[in-house]
Amino acid sequence: MSGLLGWLRNPWARPRWLAVVAVLYIAWSIVPVGIAVLFAFNNGRSRTTWQGFSTRWFTGATGSVFHDPALQSAFKHTLFLGLLCVAVATPLGVALALGLQRWRGPGSGVVNTMMLLPLVTPEIVMGVALLLLFLKIFPGLGLGTTAQAIGQVTFTLSYVVVIVRGRLVSVGREYEEAAADLGAPPHDQLLRVLLPLLAPAIIASAAVVFALSIDDFVVTQYLSSDASTTTVPMLLYASARGAPTPALNAIATVMLVVTLLTLAFAFFVYRRFAGGSSAAVAAALEV
Amino acid sequence: MQGEIQLESLTKRFADVVAVDSIDIDMPGGEFFTMLGPSGCGKTTTLRMIAGFERPTSGRIVLDGADVAQTPPHKRNVNTVFQSYALFPHLDVAKNVAFGLKYQRCTKDETRRRVAEALELVQLTGFEARKSSQLSGGQQQRVALARALVLRPRVLLLDEPLGALDARLRKNLQVELKALQAELGITFVFVTHDQEEALTMSDRVAVMNGGRVEQAGSPREVYEEPQTVFVADFLGVSNLLSGEATAGDNGGCALRMGERTLQATQGATSARGQVKAMIRPERIVVEAHGATGDNRVPGLVERSVFLGNAFELHVRIVGGDLLKTMVANDGSVTEREEGAAVTLYLPADALRVLAPATSAEPTAS
Numbered sequence: 001m002s003g004l005l006g007w008l009r010n011p012w013a014r015p016r017w018l019a020v021v022a023v024l025y026i027a028w029s030i031v032p033v034g035i036a037v038l039f040a041f042n043n044g045r046s047r048t049t050w051q052g053f054s055t056r057w058f059t060g061a062t063g064s065v066f067h068d069p070a071l072q073s074a075f076k077h078t079l080f081l082g083l084l085c086v087a088v089a090t091p092l093g094v095a096l097a098l099g100l101q102r103w104r105g106p107g108s109g110v111v112n113t114m115m116l117l118p119l120v121t122p123e124i125v126m127g128v129a130l131l132l133l134f135l136k137i138f139p140g141l142g143l144g145t146t147a148q149a150i151g152q153v154t155f156t157l158s159y160v161v162v163i164v165r166g167r168l169v170s171v172g173r174e175y176e177e178a179a180a181d182l183g184a185p186p187h188d189q190l191l192r193v194l195l196p197l198l199a200p201a202i203i204a205s206a207a208v209v210f211a212l213s214i215d216d217f218v219v220t221q222y223l224s225s226d227a228s229t230t231t232v233p234m235l236l237y238a239s240a241r242g243a244p245t246p247a248l249n250a251i252a253t254v255m256l257v258v259t260l261l262t263l264a265f266a267f268f269v270y271r272r273f274a275g276g277s278s279a280a281v282a283a284a285l286e287v
Numbered sequence: 288m289q290g291e292i293q294l295e296s297l298t299k300r301f302a303d304v305v306a307v308d309s310i311d312i313d314m315p316g317g318e319f320f321t322m323l324g325p326s327g328c329g330k331t332t333t334l335r336m337i338a339g340f341e342r343p344t345s346g347r348i349v350l351d352g353a354d355v356a357q358t359p360p361h362k363r364n365v366n367t368v369f370q371s372y373a374l375f376p377h378l379d380v381a382k383n384v385a386f387g388l389k390y391q392r393c394t395k396d397e398t399r400r401r402v403a404e405a406l407e408l409v410q411l412t413g414f415e416a417r418k419s420s421q422l423s424g425g426q427q428q429r430v431a432l433a434r435a436l437v438l439r440p441r442v443l444l445l446d447e448p449l450g451a452l453d454a455r456l457r458k459n460l461q462v463e464l465k466a467l468q469a470e471l472g473i474t475f476v477f478v479t480h481d482q483e484e485a486l487t488m489s490d491r492v493a494v495m496n497g498g499r500v501e502q503a504g505s506p507r508e509v510y511e512e513p514q515t516v517f518v519a520d521f522l523g524v525s526n527l528l529s530g531e532a533t534a535g536d537n538g539g540c541a542l543r544m545g546e547r548t549l550q551a552t553q554g555a556t557s558a559r560g561q562v563k564a565m566i567r568p569e570r571i572v573v574e575a576h577g578a579t580g581d582n583r584v585p586g587l588v589e590r591s592v593f594l595g596n597a598f599e600l601h602v603r604i605v606g607g608d609l610l611k612t613m614v615a616n617d618g619s620v621t622e623r624e625e626g627a628a629v630t631l632y633l634p635a636d637a638l639r640v641l642a643p644a645t646s647a648e649p650t651a652s
Contacts, residue, residue: 184386
């Protein structure tokens, strides 16, 4: 048997053709990102021809990320929306997860399924629907930051519910019963026992919400009003069609790093404190 | 005596299933009370109702004269040791034990003192700063015990607390638990499916089956004077014989089995008609084939199991019933090879007539 075929067909090893497929896939998905990041460091205006290494598009005096007011405003607005979305969606999602998990009445199955709908609804549908909502049904609210935050909370909430409920199921009712048995009234069962046990899932879901919020384009775009409510993804989209410079790559790189750090943080917290069962957050990271 | 519990027509229904079917149990204060039965017999549901985790469908739970059936668990003066211990994984041993003291309004000094006392009681002094994941199963069990006992409950509920431990540790903890109970004088309500555990530890045992109490009494009573086939079978190997009961000698009962008649003086001797009688393996005497006298039946050794210090013989007697018996491995000449013909002596005072059972056939494991 030839060397390569023998290596592939070794019945005692893990299926190696799966490893080959995996490596090819990872290369396919990472190479374009890598190239985009590389050209953020190009010493020239081209986004296709390499002209030497420089950080001018990050810190340079003209046209760089740190000296472009439009980019800065978009960056600040993106972070603000992200934090606002985390602050609203996380507590709300935890409360919903607790309620849904403990609710065993008629109709609970339907509600559980409905919680998953935002995960599979095409975002464009949700964006259009939300736009109509704010224009026709609640015109008083208008478009802008509030509408954007409400829109993002609407679709990120499901992720919080899914992640926290996964943890709730694995924790079970026993710890609450033990707390009650030792004399803790219901609010203490929640505060002294359940929430600390859910903390890894809560932190992980907050990070996922943040990552989803700062990356979101469709809903945020539909619900924006003027330049002050432009986010980084919107800016990237607009300038990619105009006269792009490597500054575009630079801000994309910054966003990429922020997102990756957030998700790495979520993953680490969940792994470290929830005892290895990272399936829920891993599933959420697949989006 | 504090810590007295009366269950009065206590019933729990889950959807269509009746888990606990109108049971009445008296648990005297300060005793080691065991609910024994196979899984699904309702013992754990009963315990959970006493703890307050399940709300009874109907009936009363009287704790020291007051009905607590509708009292939420955090307001009941009973504490539980869970089957899986349920130690809080985010707290260390000392904080686990101190958890409930907050609700008894203890000062910091008192809390520290009582935690230290409780840990000393379960011989875990020095483990205060450990997390539960850093403890062995036996140690976790002791922490769970300390966490409950530190609150000085009137009743301690234990849900198969030894189930997850290995055999040797179980034996040691059985003795320790019993000693602890005797020392503290607290009522222990213990749930188990292990008949040996129940017999060795308890002052009183309730044997449960299908959501009902089959029999309650001291370990000796339920073992030696089982009233139903189920109890006889669940509490160790029992041999059942079928026969027709008629009036016998000395107020006893005569069991007709084919051409043979056995005298029985124990149990429901006033029963007539088709009945079952039981005899413990250790009460059967194996004699050489052809031995004569009252209450003797011939049989064939079907199997002979070597146990080291004894042989367990499975003997098929005339009439078709299979009896198990023990023969000491003491060198005495007894027919014990498979296929050998023997005579079994079934003493009249060891044959117990069981009341025609209203209960189902035994399903014991």
